[in-house]
Structure formats: C-alpha cells, structure tokens
Amino acid sequence: MWETGVTQILRKWREQGHTRLDCAKIVSTRTSRGGLDQWRWTVPTSANRSVSVKDVAAAAGVSLGTVSNVLNKPDRVSEATRQRVLAAMTDLGFVRNESARQLRSGVSRTLAYLMLDASNPFFTDVAAGIETEAETHGLTVVLCNSGSRGAREQAHLELFEQQRVQGLLVTPVDPDSPTLDAVARRGTPVVIVDRTRDDDSLCSVAVDDVLGGRIGIEHLLDRGHRRVAFIGGPADLGQVRDRLEGARSAWSDAGLDPEDLLTLRTEDLRVADGREAGQRLVGLPASRRPTAAFCVNDLIALGLLQQITQAGLRTPDDLAILGYDDIDYAAAAAVPLSSVRQPRQQLGRTAADLAMTEAAGGPHTHRRVLFTPELVARASTLG
Amino acid sequence: MWETGVTQILRKWREQGHTRLDCAKIVSTRTSRGGLDQWRWTVPTSANRSVSVKDVAAAAGVSLGTVSNVLNKPDRVSEATRQRVLAAMTDLGFVRNESARQLRSGVSRTLAYLMLDASNPFFTDVAAGIETEAETHGLTVVLCNSGSRGAREQAHLELFEQQRVQGLLVTPVDPDSPTLDAVARRGTPVVIVDRTRDDDSLCSVAVDDVLGGRIGIEHLLDRGHRRVAFIGGPADLGQVRDRLEGARSAWSDAGLDPEDLLTLRTEDLRVADGREAGQRLVGLPASRRPTAAFCVNDLIALGLLQQITQAGLRTPDDLAILGYDDIDYAAAAAVPLSSVRQPRQQLGRTAADLAMTEAAGGPHTHRRVLFTPELVARASTLG
DNA sequence: TTCGATGATTGAAACGTTTTAATCCGGAAC
DNA sequence: GTTCCGGATTAAAACGTTTCAATCATCGAA
Structure with missing residues (x-):
C-alpha cells in the first residue's frame, strides 16, 4: 500500500516536471476507503498575485464593499474614507480587473469594429468616426483587421462575441454571411458598415x-x-x-x-x-x-x-x-x-450610434441607413 | 410600526421607478429587533440570462467540469460524450464567456497595439506585422488609436491594463512618459514601438x-x-x-x-x-x-x-x-x-515577439532593437 | 480474487469584482 | 425617552468559468 502511494505521487510529480522528491512536502490524507492510498503535497508557488480590492480594503481598514463603492458610486461614501481608500489604491498599485468587473456587472464598456482592410485609409476614417461617437458615450473602441480573409474575420467575430462587446460593427467580406445573423440572434448588436443586405435582417449603414x-x-x-x-x-x-x-x-x-x-x-x-x-x-x-x-x-x-x-x-x-x-x-x-x-466619418458615427441604441435595449427594429455620395x-x- | 414599514417600502419602490404598489409582492421578514420593520419583495425580472456551461451540462446530461474539459482538454473526454456536449452547445447557442474564462484562468489571449495615428499607413503596416506574428502564436491583436492625444492614450492604456492583455505594444506620444513605467512595473509587458528611450528601462523596437x-x-x-x-x-x-x-x-x-x-x-x-x-x-x-x-x-x-x-x-x-x-x-x-x-512589417513582428517572450515569463532583461533604414x-x- | 493502474467523470473551490439586503449610528422629531 | 430617519458601512451572495483532488468504472496482472 505504501508502494502504491509513492508510485502515484512520483507519477504526478514527474508530470509536473519535478525531478527531485522532497519528502518534507508530502502530507498524508485519509480517504473513504480508510487506507493511506491518497496523497497531497504542496509546491512552492511564486506568490505573484496581483493586488485586489480585498487588499485595498485591508490596507484602508474598510470593507471590500466600500472599496467597490469608491470605484462605482463615489457619492455614497464619505469624503474621509474615500481619500483613505484612494490613497491605499495608489500605494498598492491597484488595477481594477476588467474581467471580474464585466463578469459580475454583465456590462462591457467597449465597442468593436472589425475592419476589412486596415491599410485602406477609407476604413481608418470610418474608424475615426466611430471613435468620436463612442467617446461621447464613454465607450472605448477596439479595432481588428480581417484583411479580407474570411477565416480571420470569423475568428475575430467569435472573440468579440465571447468578450460580450456592447456592439459589433463590421465591414464583412460577405455581408450575407450567416455568421453575422447567428451572432446577432444570440444577443450581440451587429451593425454592417459600408455594405448592405437586400433584406432588413440587420442594421446597416452604407452609401448609395x-x-x-x-x-x-x-x-x-x-x-x-x-x-x-x-x-x-x-x-x-x-x-x-x-x-x-x-x-x-x-x-x-x-x-x-x-x-x-x-x-x-x-x-x-x-x-x-x-x-x-x-x-x-x-x-x-x-x-x-x-x-x-x-x-x-x-x-x-x-x-x-x-x-x-x-x-x-x-x-x-x-x-x-x-x-x-x-x-x-x-x-x-x-x-x-x-x-x-x-x-466616411459620418458613416462611422452613425454606425456607432445605431449599435449603441440597439445595445441600450428597448424595442428595436433594424434600420438601413443610406448616405448620398458626392x-x-x-x-x-x-x- | 406598520407605518414605518410601508414608508420604507414606498421609498425604495419609488427609487426603483415603480408607480403602483402590488401588495401581493410584499413578504415580511423578521429582524433581530423582533419587530416587523424590515421588508422584502420581489420584482419581475426579465429572465434573459444567456446560456452557460451549466445549461450545456444539464442538456448533455454530464457534469459542468466535463463541459469545461470538452472546451479545454478535449483528449481527456471520451468521443461519445464529447459529441453529445458539442451538440448541446450548438443546440443551445452556447458562447463561452471570455470574462469568466480569463478571470479564472488568469490568462488573456490578446495582444494590444496602441497606435499613434491610425490614418498613417506606416502604423497600419506595423500593425500588420504584429498581426502576422501574433497569429502564429494563436493570439489575437486588438488595435486602438490615440490620435496623438495624450488623454486618449492614457485612457486606452488603462483599459488594456485592466483587461490584463498579454502584451501592450505602444507608439507613445511621449516615450518617456512615466505611465508606461508604471504599467510595466505592475506586471504588463510593455514594448515601445518606433520610439526609444535613452535608458533601457523598457523593451523597444525602433529604426535608427x-x-x-x-x-x-x-x-x-x-x-x-x-x-x-x-x-x-x-x-x-x-x-x-x-x-x-x-x-x-x-x-x-x-x-x-x-x-x-x-x-x-x-x-x-x-x-x-x-x-x-x-x-x-x-x-x-x-x-x-x-x-x-x-x-x-x-x-x-x-x-x-x-x-x-x-x-x-x-x-x-x-x-x-x-x-x-x-x-x-x-x-x-x-x-x-x-x-x-x-x-515596417518587421518592426511589428519583432515588437510582438519581444512582448510575447516577456509575457512567457522566465528571466527577462529589456532589449532595445534598432533596425537600419535604407x-x-x-x-x-x-x- | 485482489490489488494496482488507467481513463473518464464529478464536485467543489477558487478567480476578483458588483450588487443588495441588512446593519449601525447619530440626530431630529415626537 | 422613544421612535424614526437617513447616510455610511458591511456581509454575503452572485457572475460563469477553470482547476484539481477525488471518485468511479473497467481491466489486466498477480
């Protein structure tokens, strides 16, 4: 039975890339079978954990909830503690974890634009329009480039959807691609930029x-x-x-x-x-x-x-x-x-606007906006 | 005492934007004081929750951990259940929540490039180089544009840091800005692109x-x-x-x-x-x-x-x-x-490479790469 | 038969926030 | 002196994953 235990440990140990067995780290545990045939050990972890609200709270001598309030509802916390918390934050080098924030609150603060060709100034101008409109609403814009390649477009779309972006603007390789419908159906507002469809199954902004x-x-x-x-x-x-x-x-x-x-x-x-x-x-x-x-x-x-x-x-x-x-x-x-x-710029601004209103919820009917060239x-x- | 309870309820009720009080929704709870002076009620929630691994697991008749394994370690799960889980996923329209994934695993799959001026083709070419290099490592690149404006640069840097991107490439307005050092010190690999510093306090890739x-x-x-x-x-x-x-x-x-x-x-x-x-x-x-x-x-x-x-x-x-x-x-x-x-392209590729090796961990000394113009x-x- | 090994699966504990009901407390009103 | 109010604060429960020890089932060898 002792043999068994050691064998198991050694296997796992090797799997983890260790070469030498430090017996001091082995601690026995009992199992339901009653024997000593399962083992547990500790490995030295590079304790590089980053600073969390919990740490800030401890340093400032307040509860974790108060720290969150300082971040999100500053008017609910008294000036004195607010200052104390803020000081603790800078002292400890606290950086809010956006993943955790978004996971809990369910709200993302970004708009995504998937460009067809980033080296074409037309699309960067559109992007600039999107940025100005998003900025006034306190959103940031992330850009990605498909380079006219369907596979890359697909990959970017998937990531954006997984990131639960607030809105997904895209100049697609193929505006009729069913992928776009799928994304929209699952709840991410999609706006087609500089392309249209014959039906009104999605919002789109284009030029005639x-x-x-x-x-x-x-x-x-x-x-x-x-x-x-x-x-x-x-x-x-x-x-x-x-x-x-x-x-x-x-x-x-x-x-x-x-x-x-x-x-x-x-x-x-x-x-x-x-x-x-x-x-x-x-x-x-x-x-x-x-x-x-x-x-x-x-x-x-x-x-x-x-x-x-x-x-x-x-x-x-x-x-x-x-x-x-x-x-x-x-x-x-x-x-x-x-x-x-x-x-171009207005194309972007309007697209961003459509995405944001759709994201805001409420009754929504898809709109097709067509600008006039000159x-x-x-x-x-x-x- | 009754009055008090009703007053409190009405206040909160109004705060939540309700105009009519539906008594059926009020449920009393006892407090430590022994009186009926605290109340609880329920409001109809728009049950729009998205599909989670839990739902997929239930639909496929497996445990939640197995669904995760299908996603991350497909070889650990038998072919039969794998198929069953995959089917459940498409049936339910499951989309993996990247925030939760990243929060738990602690690993981000994106590289960020903060451009100085997206309308300058020089920078989009650099970005293309970054993309090709990142793609071979299975990372996606998100682009942002500061438009030479310090405030916007700052905002984007903060967001990227909060998103815990794997690497942060940036062509800064001012390469000596202490913000960059701060970000790097807190653990995000930073690479300065197309600029240098006199000291070697950060990785940088530039042209002589x-x-x-x-x-x-x-x-x-x-x-x-x-x-x-x-x-x-x-x-x-x-x-x-x-x-x-x-x-x-x-x-x-x-x-x-x-x-x-x-x-x-x-x-x-x-x-x-x-x-x-x-x-x-x-x-x-x-x-x-x-x-x-x-x-x-x-x-x-x-x-x-x-x-x-x-x-x-x-x-x-x-x-x-x-x-x-x-x-x-x-x-x-x-x-x-x-x-x-x-x-240009090589500038981008090298920068991405530096960021990724720094992110990979291990001993790191900052490098300053200087290319020769022609x-x-x-x-x-x-x- | 029994024990050990292997492979598939499960359960529960994280991860770092936000949210919300509950508590506490000092002061105003009765 | 109660009672009530409102503001500041707290405790605990989420959010949706991944991780990992533990369990289960199966099978081959002793």
Missing part, C-alpha cells in the same frame, strides 16, 4: 453605390467622354456590382452604345491592381483606347495613374481618371484625382 | 533615426545639392530630433556651412503641414530658396509636393524632395517620391 456609379458616369459624360472604361473587381463584390450598375444605367440613359462602356476586371482593390489594369489599358491600340477611366476606388485609380504616367500617357489629356472614396491621398496625387466622395472634381478629369 | 537622417542628407549631397531644407516638427519629437541630428552631422562631415542647412518647423506630421511648409518655401526669393527638401515623413513630403506643384515649381528641377517612411502612396505620387524606407531613390530626387 448605385447612385455613386451614376454620378461618376454623368460627370464623365459632361466632360465629353464617349468611350469609357469601368475598372474594378472582384465582380461578386457588392460595391463593384452596384457602382457598375449605376454606371451602366446612366450610360444607357444617355442613349449610348453599351459596347463603349468597357469593363476591366481586377483581382482586388489595391494599388497594385490599378497598375496592372493600367498595363492592359496602355496595351490597347490608341483608336480603341477609352478616353476616361472610372475606377471603383481611389487605390486602383492611383495605381492606374502611376502606370499610365510611366508609359508616357498624360492625364487627363490622354486618359481622364475618376476615382472613388476621395481619400486624402487622392488630392495629393501627381495629378490631383477627381473622386466620388463618401461621408462628386469632387479635380485636375484628373478637368484638365 | 540618426542614421536615417544621415543617409538622407548623403543622398542629397551625392545629387549635388548644397542648399537644403530639413522640414519637420514638432521639435520635441524624438524622431524629428534624431533625424535632424543625423542630417546635421552628415552635413558638417561634408565640411559645409551649417547655415545652408535650413530648418523648417511644422506643427505636426500630416499632409496639411507639408502644404503649409510648401507655402513658406515658395515665398522665399529664388536665390535663397533651397534646391532640395528633406522631409521628416512622407505625408509632409506629399503635401509639400502638392503645394509647390500648384505654385508652378517643378520637382526635382526646381526643388528635389526626399521623404521618410516609404509608404505605398510615396511611389504613387505625382512625382514618385524618393524616401528613406523603414522595415534609401529608396525615385524621380523626386533623380529627375
């Missing part, structure tokens, strides 16, 4: 992309262009689809031949894709080459501008360029870029 | 700015410039100070008159500040105007480029421009911008 496409083409028509390229992709992206739809309808409304509205697809929406599109455009014989390009976002427009400039073409004389988003760098480009501007004409189309 | 300044000036000297403006501010910013120091020492090493290295201060480091500096530069008589400008970052360089182009000057013939950071938009500018490149010459200085 069909109208934006129309505005862009109308501007180019005004400037006399009759052979235009629409550059953008991927084809299944809602933004691209809608803007193209608007462009096409404006084009046909003007009674022009659909053939003359060339569509150039790109892999993605980055500067590199614009350069690549530029190469294809430059490769066309001058007679068939469009006189203007309407890019589905500014990054593509910038890449295009750079590429065709390198190839010796001039903007807007040889090729007028119209972008979309009006990011700060658009105005600072080699040839200041005309662009369709979206109210044309900003600069040298790249004016000449 | 003195060397960067030197490299920049040497390039301009190579191109034959003998009257150069160094543009940047604020003067008390470490980056600005160091790059200027490097620039000056390279200048004097070449045996040139310090007077000919003009210094133009700017308010901040944004595009608008570059434009403003451009106006001042254009205002100078051509004879005294520098032939090249070395800007302390690309945003200023872009603003400068835009402004002097508008004023009819040409780059690089009338004014060569050299930036710093080599952000993507530098290459895409009207005149592709020469720039001093910093290894010159990327483009049309804005080559012509």
